[in-house]
Amino acid sequence: MSAVVWFxxxxxxxxxxxxxxxxxxxxxxxxxxxAMENWHKIHYDLPFATxxxxxxxxxxxxxxxxxxxxxxxxxxVGASGWVWKVNFQFRAMNIVGESxxxxxxxxxxxxxxxxxxxxxxxGIRNAEGKESTPGTAVVALPYKDGPxxxxxxxxxxx
Amino acid sequence: xxxxxxxxxxYIGVEGPRIAACDVIEAGAVRRYAQAIMDRDExxxxxxxxxxxxxxxxxxxxxxxxxxxxxxxxxxxxxRASDPDFDGAVSGVSNGLPELPLHGFAxxxxxxxxxxxxxxxxGETVYQQARYVDITERMSKSGPMLLVIVDTLYxxxxxxxxxxxRKTLIRRxx
Numbered sequence: 004m005s006a007v008v009w010f011x012x013x014x015x016x017x018x019x020x021x022x023x024x025x026x027x028x029x030x031x032x033x034x035x036x037x038a039m040e041n042w043h044k045i046h047y048d049l050p051f052a053t054x055x056x057x058x059x060x061x062x063x064x065x066x067x068x069x070x071x072x073x074x075x076x077x078x079x080v081g082a083s084g085w086v087w088k089v090n091f092q093f094r095a096m097n098i099v100g101e102s103x104x105x106x107x108x109x110x111x112x113x114x115x116x117x118x119x120x121x122x123x124x125x126g127i128r129n130a131e132g133k134e135s136t137p138g139t140a141v142v143a144l145p146y147k148d149g150p151x152x153x154x155x156x157x158x159x160x161x
Numbered sequence: 162x163x164x165x166x167x168x169x170x171x172y173i174g175v176e177g178p179r180i181a182a183c184d185v186i187e188a189g190a191v192r193r194y195a196q197a198i199m200d201r202d203e204x205x206x207x208x209x210x211x212x213x214x215x216x217x218x219x220x221x222x223x224x225x226x227x228x229x230x231x232x233x234x235x236x237x238x239x240x241r242a243s244d245p246d247f248d249g250a251v252s253g254v255s256n257g258l259p260e261l262p263l264h265g266f267a268x269x270x271x272x273x274x275x276x277x278x279x280x281x282x283x284g285e286t287v288y289q290q291a292r293y294v295d296i297t298e299r300m301s302k303s304g305p306m307l308l309v310i311v312d313t314l315y316x317x318x319x320x321x322x323x324x325x326x327r328k329t330l331i332r333r334x335x
Contacts, residue, residue, distance in 0.1 A: 024199060038197035039226040042238060043250040056267045065270030066226065070198040073221045082210050086221065092272035154211045155279035
């Protein structure tokens, strides 16, 4: 289990440890398609992807990339924190064969009565540094001298 | 010619039924899922301290992707094997909502807003209920497209919220 990340120790500008994924092969995409039992051809049928859907190649699933974003946040906050809100936009495609870096940066910290909230910006960039999946998140962290987070999570009255 | 016809627009606000995933959260399915996303979190098989009794949990987004084809569902892969426009996407897209009248349109994932409330635990049944929140038309470099916003609430059998998932689907002519 990871060490506790206390709200008191987090400040705007802090960078999360980068999560590396890849290079992502057709086998990775097929394993993911099989795990979720969805057979959208743009992830494994090259003639369909490029011919019918006019795509530049086999796409790394958006459903796959969002798993990485949530993993980045979950691993950072650990079992004592809570990933409350995440949003992401698939602005650019990632093609099979790419290696991805999932990143996050603290943009703001806010105190509530029982726990702290941390705002983050995040994204996924490939080896060329091209951003494909910009987004934001809000996570909750405990105070050093405060109670454990409520579970199930109780959002603050904002 | 607009893609956002009156027929398409009539789906805005339509809510689907509350439906259960065909399987409970199973250890084997969680294992395959966790291995596929390359997340080695021990909470998925050894248990999580948040959960009473230390039961294992599913990966956070797992409820979104556990609505699979039950035993008695049609075999679309076979039925539509000769349809050159069939894109193979047979689950995880409609969330129990009626399909939009956009046959042959390409489907792309535009992103999502997610809110988490509680872990989904091994052995639990997960329910979903979805609604078409909005459908708008935009012009892109490759022509007009529709942005379809679907909001889905995932709950336990007793109705306890697990997560809310609001996704944007991009539909354009293939």
